[in-house]
Amino acid sequence: MADIQYLAPRTLDEAVGAYAAAAGAARILAGGTDLLVQMRSGAVRPGVIIDIKKIAELTRIEETPDGGFRIGAAVTGAALAEHPRFGKVWPGVLEAVNLIGSKQVQGRASPGGNLCNASPAADSVPALVAAGATVTVQGPNGRREMPVEAVPAGPGRTSLAPGEIVVRFTLPPRPAGSGDAYLRMIPRTEMDIAVVGCGVNLTLRDGAVTAARVSLGAVAPTVLLVEDAAKALIGSRLEEAALEAAAAACRAACRPINDKRGTIAYRTRVAGVLLKRAAAIAAERAGRA
């Protein structure tokens, strides 16, 4: 086996420098729950492994004064679950992150790794998209900010430029009366890959929806932000007609594959069902917020 190098820089500048210098031969290591599996199978053979977990900004969880959150890209699911406030403000995002694998996997897996691994079925991604989260990315040309949904480019591919590292996620402040939810369809209750995933984020005033974001996972090459579904919900009181219109928009947005986990027809139908169920949970949470 060729010589391989392990680096654990303490600053982002060092990490970006090493990543860019390795020109495609390097891989970023966060929790390793995708990367080390891929290395073991021989699917990925990096020359340099850059462990980003010693960089403080990448493992920090911060609540901003305006009530938003900044989550380091390499924060583990277990650490996020232990934060005293995050799960109260963003229960849907937390549920989605905590659906990733077992307790052992949760001890390592990060939302940054989930996003950058670019699986169409990644569980945390639809929830983060529904939340309206953005990512801060740092590369050789400095920092930029982009919506989460702009990162995946196709199965296993991202739109990150060479040398760019995801630094953190930013979740916006929550207006009163807001709630979110993420549901996935799997044939069992644990340890499986989503057949369909659906994230819904709602703000209600006096029972009427004033803002909505809807996203779907595992039904297209990348996560989908379904704006037509959100439009169908905004202004409604989540009556059956509005929910059915939003479900229809979800079904129309689906471009799934046929595989052993689900057929095209099944995934498409389930997308509509999950939209209705997730919207009900989000609305219930919004009512309490």
Add this chain to the structure above:
Amino acid sequence: MAKLHVSTTINGEPVEFLCSPQQSMLEVLRNTLGLTGTKEGCGTGDCGACSITLDGRLVCSCLMLAAEAEGREIGTIEGMAQGDRLHPLQRKFLELAALQCGICTPGVLVAAKALLDRNPDPTETEVRYWLAGNLCRCTGYDKIVRAVLETAAEMREEAAR
């Protein structure tokens, strides 16, 4: 190939070892350090036989590079008994025959202890979800779950005394 020198703490003792950059923690525990209580089932994060704690957090040692142990604290099954005194979970597993071939057992015990350290009074559902990443080919899980619940009850009684 250039070896990395790693200084870490395992079960409370300072330990140093050499490893290659892509070697897993599991490989080093078993093959370099002779700590063979930690088992390999799958090598891909699915079975939990390789469970250890890293700074108190439950992780799969097959999905961790040995190099990542630098400056951290590792806990393995070898650290669970205090000398000849078995941990209450270990005693209960023997008493209730919550194991057959035993390959999954070290991982199950490490995981169950991580649960009870956080939650001394888990429900059956909480135990089952917590241990969902520990596969057992033999027992059908019921005896394992019962042993964890009974240990938790005993440890609570002990603590109340």
